[in-house]
Amino acid sequence: MSNRTKSTPQAREPSETPRRAADRIRDTAFDLFYREGIRAIGVEEIVNRAGVTKPSLYRAFESKDELIAQYLRDYDRRFRDNFAAQGAGHPDDPKAQLLAYVDYLAARASTDGYRGCGLTNAVIEYPDPAHPAHQVGVESKEALRERLRELCRGMGAPDAEELADGLLLLIEGSYVSGQAFGARSPARVLGAMARRLIEASLATR
Amino acid sequence: MSNRTKSTPQAREPSETPRRAADRIRDTAFDLFYREGIRAIGVEEIVNRAGVTKPSLYRAFESKDELIAQYLRDYDRRFRDNFAAQGAGHPDDPKAQLLAYVDYLAARASTDGYRGCGLTNAVIEYPDPAHPAHQVGVESKEALRERLRELCRGMGAPDAEELADGLLLLIEGSYVSGQAFGARSPARVLGAMARRLIEASLATR
DNA sequence: CAGAGTACGTACCGATCGGTAACATTGTCA
DNA sequence: TGACAATGTTACCGATCGGTACGTACTCTG
Incomplete structure (x- = not known):
């Protein structure tokens, strides 16, 4: 468990597309869950649209339910x-x-x-x-x-x-x-x- | 025994459980869809609780969507x-x-x-x-x-x-x-x- | 009683669901 | 250069999804 913070948080443009995988998943899930409904959206579609992969989702969120709660x-x-x-x-x-x-x-x-x-x-x-x-x-x-x-x-x-x-x-x-x-x-x-x-x-x- | 009344479709015991498969499906689907939500309920659960089988559902209803519309x-x-x-x-x-x-x-x-x-x-x-x-x-x-x-x-x-x-x-x-x-x-x-x-x-x- | 319908069940299909294991790749900092 | 954390890649799991091909039992009619 290392919660080491980088002293130089540079090159962090919020408007940039790539960002962290967890953030991309969060934003994409927010949009899809809201627009289409939660039960209508599977984790596969979230990671596809976010441009990441399924393991990245499950490294950042314990389960789909936890992602829903976060949304x-x-x-x-x-x-x-x-x-x-x-x-x-x-x-x-x-x-x-x-x-x-x-x-x-x-x-x-x-x-x-x-x-x-x-x-x-x-x-x-x-x-x-x-x-x-x-x-x-x-x-x-x-x-x-x-x-x-x-x-x-x-x-x-x-x-x-x-x-x-x-x-x-x-x-x-x-x-x-x-x-x-x-x-x-x-x-x-x-x-x-x-x-x-x-x-x-x-x-x- | 003597059932000369085939033209009149009666002999309807309304309180009886078995009834026709389509009716049982309709009632069960109504209850489950309303109680639990439509997307949360699969056709398998409907037919199980109704005491019938899946083909009976699809003989009476074209698809799950049509059953939903009927509900x-x-x-x-x-x-x-x-x-x-x-x-x-x-x-x-x-x-x-x-x-x-x-x-x-x-x-x-x-x-x-x-x-x-x-x-x-x-x-x-x-x-x-x-x-x-x-x-x-x-x-x-x-x-x-x-x-x-x-x-x-x-x-x-x-x-x-x-x-x-x-x-x-x-x-x-x-x-x-x-x-x-x-x-x-x-x-x-x-x-x-x-x-x-x-x-x-x-x-x- | 034969035979046709009708009504239903058994068993199965491919697709997708949420979730994971194992390993390769990348970028950052020391 | 080398360690480390983050991410990607690939392949897979069992369960469930909606849906169907096909065989069987009952009943009504001729």
Whole structure:
């Protein structure tokens, strides 16, 4: 076990194609799993498209399941970053932060070829709660639920938990409807519905 | 013994296990596909659990894809029947009809082991629009969307299309959230949120 | 009772699945 | 130059995938 770090990490251009085999596999798996579905993609296809070989995959990942879990952890990280980035323009304004993401999602989920949320899709593809893909997906959704609750509390909602769950339903509905309806997706009304629900909920006493 | 009634195909003991091979396959496939996912279930497992053999499957169905499509058509039929049944107690009251289904769904989607909507799941499992599973799923969703629009028009909503899409988002969100959260699903607030959204939408002018 | 259909099972196919063993090659640093 | 880590090459494994050629048992009809 030598975890020796090179003192001169040079010639490391992130945009370059070759890179490390493990990274190429990770990126390729991310793209294929998300686009085509996890169960639809075999390890053979991943290594072929990544331009590497199967032993390289199994040197970097214990199994396909572990690669799947890694894909979903990557997806979760990107999701959180993006969620935060959308609201970054509205510090100290929870409602504006949430609406920024909601408007972003409404546009994105109403484009042809949209594939929804990789984490939601994984939970559906692996209904067994014991499967790592299911677990990572559920954990991410629980974190999203909690984040929405924080935002709703910040808005001063009388019942923040209830409003957060309502918004979560709208968001998850946008993920899946976008896949079924493409550019004419019901997700196009997500922004208007979220606003209406928020206003009505803030008005309750 | 005397069976002069060969023209009438009866002698049907509905509760009996053996029945015809094709029917057993259909029922078993329905259950397994819904419970475990379509891609997760092979034809071998279907015929084993149905107590028949593989050639019997391929005599009744052209291919696995055709069996899948049949499963989804069956699912769609049961869904429409159930949707209608939930609102049957409120003739000439579109809002009550819709809320009856919504309340039913809120309860069902908040039980452990809930597996969501088989049609939604199929669209996610088969993202390729050319695949029959995807197509049958999408067609069913379009019909549901239209049904919701009818109901919203019947309620006198100023923008029935918009409200229908909002309700569709809530409903689809309940399907998928139920799988991730089990008994503590956000779907428990579906009834309250649908009511709030409907009232707020009816009040717009 | 003969014979034709019908309904089903036995046994098998090639392809692909996830995963591995053994060895050759490369590039980097000392 | 030589050690070492990373990667490629090749060939393979048992299991399972969707799908089929072919033989057998039952039943209805003539």
